Amino acid sequence: xxxxxxxxxxxxxxxxxxxxxxxxxxxxxxxxxxxxxxxxxxxxxxxxxxxxxxxxxxxxxxxxxxxxxxxxxxxxxxxxxxxxxxxxxxxxxxxxxxxxxxxxxxxxxxxxxxxxxxxxxxxxxxxxxxxxxxxxxxxxxxxxxxxxxxxxxxxxxxxxxxxxxxxxxxxxxxxxxxxxxxxxxxxxxxxxxxxxxxxxxxxxxxxxxxxxxxxxxxxxxxxxxxxxxxxxxxxxxxxxxxxxxxxxxxxxxxxxxxxxxxxxxxxxxxxxxxxxxxxxxxxxxxxxxxxxxxxxxxxxxxxxxxxxxx
Ligand code: ZN
Numbered sequence: 001x002x003x004x005x006x007x008x009x010x011x012x013x014x015x016x017x018x019x020x021x022x023x024x025x026x027x028x029x030x031x032x033x034x035x036x037x038x039x040x041x042x043x044x045x046x047x048x049x050x051x052x053x054x055x056x057x058x059x060x061x062x063x064x065x066x067x068x069x070x071x072x073x074x075x076x077x078x079x080x081x082x083x084x085x086x087x088x089x090x091x092x093x094x095x096x097x098x099x100x101x102x103x104x105x106x107x108x109x110x111x112x113x114x115x116x117x118x119x120x121x122x123x124x125x126x127x128x129x130x131x132x133x134x135x136x137x138x139x140x141x142x143x144x145x146x147x148x149x150x151x152x153x154x155x156x157x158x159x160x161x162x163x164x165x166x167x168x169x170x171x172x173x174x175x176x177x178x179x180x181x182x183x184x185x186x187x188x189x190x191x192x193x194x195x196x197x198x199x200x201x202x203x204x205x206x207x208x209x210x211x212x213x214x215x216x217x218x219x220x221x222x223x224x225x226x227x228x229x230x231x232x233x234x235x236x237x238x239x240x241x242x243x244x245x246x247x248x249x250x251x252x253x254x255x256x257x258x259x260x261x262x263x264x265x266x267x268x269x270x271x272x273x274x275x276x277x278x279x280x281x282x283x284x285x286x287x288x289x290x291x292x293x294x295x296x297x298x299x300x301x302x303x304x305x306x307x308x309x310x
Contacts, residue, residue, distance in 0.1 A: 014093060014250045015229035016064045019242035023201035024209060025167075026242065027064045028193035028229035029250060031057045034095060035175055035190035037252040041291045042098055045105035046177045046185055048082055050114040052102075053175035054153040055087045056095050057192045060250050061171075062127065062157070063089030073128045076156070078148060080104070080121030088289070094253035096289040114177070117151030124148060125156045127164070154192065161196065168206075169196045170213040170236075174220035189223040193232050205240070212238035254290035261285045261294035266304050273305050 014029035035053035038044075044052055055074055063072040068091050076085040083100030106118040129142040144164035150156050154173040161169035173192035177185050195213055197206055216222075216236045227235070233242055265273070265283055276283045283296045296304070 012250045013229050014060060014064055014248055015233065015244055016246045017230075017233055017242040017244045019237055019240050020201065020205045020209075023198050023205055024237075024240070024242075025196040025198060026194065026233055026237065027061045028191070028232040028236070029057060029060055029064075030189075030191040030223050030227075030229055030232075031060060031250060032187055032190045032223065034060070034250060034252045036187040038097060039187060041252075042102045043291075044099065044102040047105045047114045047116060047119050048099050048102050049177055049185070049187065050175040051082055051085060051116045051119060051153065052087075052097060052099050053187065053190045054116070054173040054192070055085045056089075056097050056252070057173050057175075057190060058153065058157045058171065058194075059087035059089040059097070060093070060095045061192060061194045062161075063091070063095075064093075064246070066091040066129075067131075069132045071130050073126075073130070074157075075126040075128070076120065076123065076148065076153075077126065078120045078123030078151075080119045080123075080151070081106070082119040084123075085120075086289075093248050093250040095250065096252060096254045098288050098291070114175075116153060120148065120151040120153075122148060122151075125160050127160060157194070161194075167196045167198070169194055170210070172213075172216065172219045172236075174218055174223075176220035176224065189220040191219045191223045191229070191232070193219060193229075193236055195236055208240060209237065212236060212240070252290075254287060254292065256287040256290060256292060256294075258294050261287075262296065262300075262304065265296055265301070266308055270305070270308060273301065273308070277301050277305065 012033050016027045039049040059074045071090040073088045081104035085099045087097030089095040104119045106115040109115040126145045131139045146160045149159050154171045158171040161167045171194050176189040178188045281298045286293045
């Protein structure tokens with residue numbers, strides 16, 4: 001393998017498929033690099049990394065059928081130490097997101113897993129679909145909401161899909177964080193899958209799928225063993241054949257830029273801008289979604305101010 005091929009092989013991917021003559025819709029993704037990038041940017045604790053990584057992966061899976069110019073936002077508003085999680089996916093297969101308190105952490109639970117539920121607590125789970133938001137073709141968004149019933153996130157996606165979208169779904173989302181030789185935590189595997197039963201599906205198919213999905217090993221175990229998204233679906237669906245509709249790369253990416261930061265600064269109140277110039281000798285803006293900081297120095301802020309003054 002040359003370097004390009006190696007890079008290609010390491011890229012995160014998502015597969016969307018159907019089975020049983022369209023009675024079953026399913027998608028699976030490997031998101032190890034996406035989650036690693038998010039947790040590096042936000043400097044999350046291990047438990048917060050699991051919570052953010054599961055939510056980002058769920059948003060990518062749920063957003064896999066989006067049309068061009070669509071976007072989907074998953075928002076967890078909760079009273080636990082993490083304070084809230086936001087993940088936004090679009091039709092290009094990119095996702096971005098953040099947690100309110102990246103340092104929130106908890107001891108491992110009784111099963112020896114990250115206690116995600118312990119830092120989430122109670123609250124609401126929202127999914128918002130928006131369309132045409134960047135080209136002035138904005139349509140009324142669709143928003144669904146359910147209470148948080150689990151706090152482990154995969155179960156909350158399943159509950160949302162079943163209750164709010166009336167699509168009974170099995171959801172598996174996982175993030176495996178391990179320590180390297182120096183004792184530093186890193187994301188070793190991340191990914192997940194969703195299997196949905198469409199209205200009118202045959203009872204026997206439903207039972208076979210339920211049985212097969214319930215026996216599927218955890219997503220991160222499969223990914224560590226080298227499974228691709230299609231391999232994950234093969235394991236989850238057992239003897240049921242499926243047809244891949246789409247396979248594509250996915251990644252963490254943010255739409256913020258220095259240009260946008262400057263234009264945002266230009267739109268703030270002139271007195272406030274003068275105060276920034278006087279007191280801070282410049283401005284710094286940090287994007288919530290990707291934690292990138294844009295610094296605007298004294299001279300540049302001065303010239304923006306002059307432009308605004310006309
Ligand atoms: Zn950003």
